[in-house]
Amino acid sequence: MEHTSNTDLRTAADAVLARLVGDASGEARLREDQWRAIEALVADKRRALVVQRTGWGKSAVYFVATSLLRAQGSGPTVIVSPLLALMRNQVEAAARAGIHARTINSSNSEEWDAIQAEITAGDVDVLLVSPERLNNPDFRDQVLPRLSAATGLLVVDEAHCISDWGHDFRPDYRRLRTMLADLPDGVPVLATTATANARVTADVAEQLGTGGSSDALVLRGPLDRESLSLSVLRLPDAAHRMAWLADHLDELPGSGIVYTLTVAAAEEVTAFLRQRGHTVASYTGRTENAERQQAEEDLLANKVKALVATSALGMGFDKPDLGFVVHLGSPSSPISYYQQVGRAGRGVRHAEVLLLPGKEDEAIWEYFAxxxxxxxxxxxxxxxxxxxxxxxxxxxxxxxxxxxxxxxxxxxxxxxxxxxxxxxxxxxxxxxxxxxxxxxxRYAWVARQRKAEQQAMREYAASTECRMEFLQRQLDDEGAKPCGRCDNCAGARYTAEASATALEAARVDLGRAGVEVEPRRMWPTGLPAIGMDLKGRIPAGEQAAQGRALGRLSDIGWGNRLRPMFAPQAPDGPVPDDVAKAVVGVLADWAKGPGGWAPGAADAQARPVGVVTLASRSRPRLIHSLGARIAEVGRLPLLGEVSYTGEAHPASRSNSAQRLKALDGALAVPADLAAALAQARGPVLLVDDYTETGWTLAVAARLLRRAGAQGVLPLVLAVQG
Structure with missing residues (x-):
């Protein structure tokens, strides 16, 4: 094809944009900064790193560039993105512009050969690949070399994931070095992200090779989001935050997202808001894929007021008219906070962004750290x-x-x-x-960076200065200036008031105690390799029954009460009265519920005939006093304690097999307890303070069953998760 002038190229680029956005009048025009990126890729075959705010139009750059490069006879564009499932809208838009896109992923490996044949035949314009594919042996060794040789443009979407300085580091992205090294000379490369400060930008540029070339283009735009009005509301406790949200959710514009820091909190808040009459759905890492897709579609169609989500609803979700983002709990990084609030206000003139920080936030930050x-x-x-x-x-x-x-x-x-x-x-x-x-x-520096980011979020919540300017400065935006819209610039738009009825309902909901504790039923794989002759299903006669816990450490109800009790520096002592009373309530509900022992309970089982405690090095007084209180209230004998032996190893908080190895030979049923079990005619309550993996309870239950217990019902104060 004869080389056209850049003026002709610009005209052609605008025509592709018009088809891409469905502008029948043909009047759509690229912005100057978008054109600069396209010109660098298509006319000059350069490498470019584009750091621009969410909604800037990065996908328009790579789809328009693809169309122009294909017209010049270039090979297909390869887009490496962690967001394949969330790019459906973009692929449909590309089809309107005559751009044919295909995807290679783990679910369509049987189509790989056919797709490769389509690429060879020139029928594929865009190939979407997840970063995880790059290190799949079959893909890496068979598909990638041919793909690298044929690529006309390489696009690295969400490029901040390549940097472990960033908030969402994904090591699979590092495999791009290999692909970049194998690209023929003159193949342009585009890396895009909306969330990168100067350090992450420099790191990405270096790793992608965009930093080592004198003619590489780095386009970094202003990060102010003129549609967003940022606010912070400090409320006394979790009940006030939930009540406030229930009272004010309908006042927020359009539909939106309510972010929580944990899965447990997302599920709690969803249930409470539904109870208060709101149409909301939960979206977390535990949500099945089909349910996730349905939740996304319901939000896109405004069939729900909000998705209550963890960070599982992150990059790439595109709803231009999203009217609000509320955070019940503060993220640990201003960069990730900026990214999440950037979901709102892309296609509307005004969107509300509210942060409702909680006292449990920092404990959750520490856990993830x-x-x-x-x-x-x-x-x-x-x-x-x-x-x-x-x-x-x-x-x-x-x-x-x-x-x-x-x-x-x-x-x-x-x-x-x-x-x-x-x-x-x-x-x-x-x-x-x-x-x-x-x-x-480097790892120590990254850890210090995380601490600095946490401090920045504390300062953001407490700041009396412009909030948007604060976030822009955290992302090293040289154009940062007061926005005139946030609560500090323009005055508070919301009061902290919550109705008495909503507050009482929230307190009742958060005060509701009791979490099911599922027993371990299968031994983990690989135990024979570490000298333990255990595999397959745990025999039914050696299993614990389903148990109960007062609460999860990660929830915003009882978790807030229990978390200080389990902090590393917390002193050991008798169980507090309010906690003991709540445990008795859990037992009462357990007895009356399915599988309980109260008369009339569905699938009723035998009533516990005694209480057994588990030994503890860190909280012996807490556990013994809890067992004694339960025995007293339930009028049951305190039969004894499963004790530690001299074989005890340091507890492992790693994987299941190593946890079991640490427990191997570490617990024993003393003779007096074994004698008491032999006389007992029914199941026993096994009392412990805390469970994370469930293996200590499983091993103790196995020992008790082998010693004669007819059943073991675990009861703990807290579960992790």
Whole structure:
């Protein structure tokens, strides 16, 4: 094709935009900054990093550039994005512009060959790939080399994910280095993100190679969102926050999102708002995919007032007329907060953004911070296990051999893979034998950055200065200035008032005690590999029954009362009266409910005939006093205590297999307790303070059943999760 002038190219670009946005008049025009990016990619074949606010129109840049490059005879555009499921609208828009898009993902591997044939035949304009695909052995070894050779434009969407300085680091993105290195000369590259401060921008530019080239283009625009009005409401407690939301939700414009920090809180708030007559849906990491998609569609169609969501509803969700975003609890990072509030106000002139911080926020921040990159000792141990393995090890096979939960183990392996220390192959993971250095300085710096971000969110909530300007400065926006719209600039638009009826309902709801504790029924895989001859189903006669807990540490009701009791520095002492009273209420509800022991209970079982406590090194007075109070109120004998032996190992908070290894031989049923169980004619209540994995309860229940207990009903104060 003969080279056209940039004036002709601009005319062609505007025509593609008009088709993309459905403008039949053909009057749609690219903004200057959008055109600069397209010109760099199409006319100059440069690499570009675009850091622009949500709603700026980054997808228009890569779809218009694709159309122009294809007209020049270039190969298909490859878009690497973590948001394939959320790009449906963009793909439909691309089709209006005559751009044919296909997706390669884990659910359509049987179509890969056909898609590859379509690419070879020139029938695919855009191929969407998730970052996880880049390190799938079949895709990496068979599809990726051919794809790299054919690519006409590489787009890295949500590029901040490539940087572990950022708030949403995803190690799979590091695999892009390989793809970039394999691209033929002259293939343009576009990286886009809406949420990157100067450090993340520099890191992304360096890793994508956009920083090492003198002619690379970095387009960084102003991050003010003129449609957003930011506010902070400080309310006394969780009940006031829920009551306020129930009273004022209908006053907020249009439909929107209510973000919570935990799954438990999202489910609690959803149930309460429905009880108060609001049409809302829950959206979390536990929500089934079909339910998630239905919830998204209901919000897009304004069939619900709000989705009550965790960060699972994050990047890429596109509803231009979203009218509000409320946070019940403060995110730990101003960058992630900016990203989440950016869901609102894309296509409307005014949207409300409210932050309702809670006293439990910082405990939740600390919990998630504890899931950072593992210590050097754990990493070295994992490398050593892989180095001595006779064959590749899958995640389930490797997990019992190292003290890491599967999600953290997988993330660590992906980082090590990018660093060249391990490699994913068919059948699992192998060590490469390449030298590897633990970058302690970088990980420590990242941890300090997280602390600084947490402090910034405290300052944001307390600030009397412009809130939008504060967020812009956190993202190193040189154009930051007072917005004139937030509560500090223009005055508060909402009072802290909540009706007495809503407040009482919230208190009752949050004060409702009792969480089911599901028993362990299967041994984890891989126990024989660590010397434990246990596998398959736990025999029914050795299992615990379903138990109960007073509350979850992550919820905003009893969690707020229990969390200080379980803090590392909290002193041991007798169970507080209000907690003991609430536990008695849980027992009463349990007895009357399905599977209880009260007369008339559905699927009724035998009434407990005694109380057994679990030994504790950290809270022995708490557990013993709780067992004694339950025995006294229930008029049951306190039969004794499952004790620790001299074989006790330090408790492992990692994966199930390692937890069981630490418990192996660590618990015992003393002779006097065994004698009491032999005389008992019914199940016993097993009392402990806290459960996270459920394995201590499972091991203790197995010992009690083997010693003669006819059933074991676990009862704990708190569960993690």
């Amino acid at each position: 504890s899931l950072a990159f593992p210590s050097e000792d754990l990493v070295r141990r994992t490398l050593d296990v892989l180095a001595h393995a006779e064959r590749p090890l899958s995640l389930p096979a490797l997990e019992p051999l190292v003290e890491l939960r599967r999600s953290r183990l997988e993330t660590m392996l992906k980082v090590l893979d990018v660093d060249g220390a391990v490699k994913r192959v068919k059948g699992g993971w192998i060590a490469t034998g390449q030298p590897w250095t633990y970058d302690a300085e």
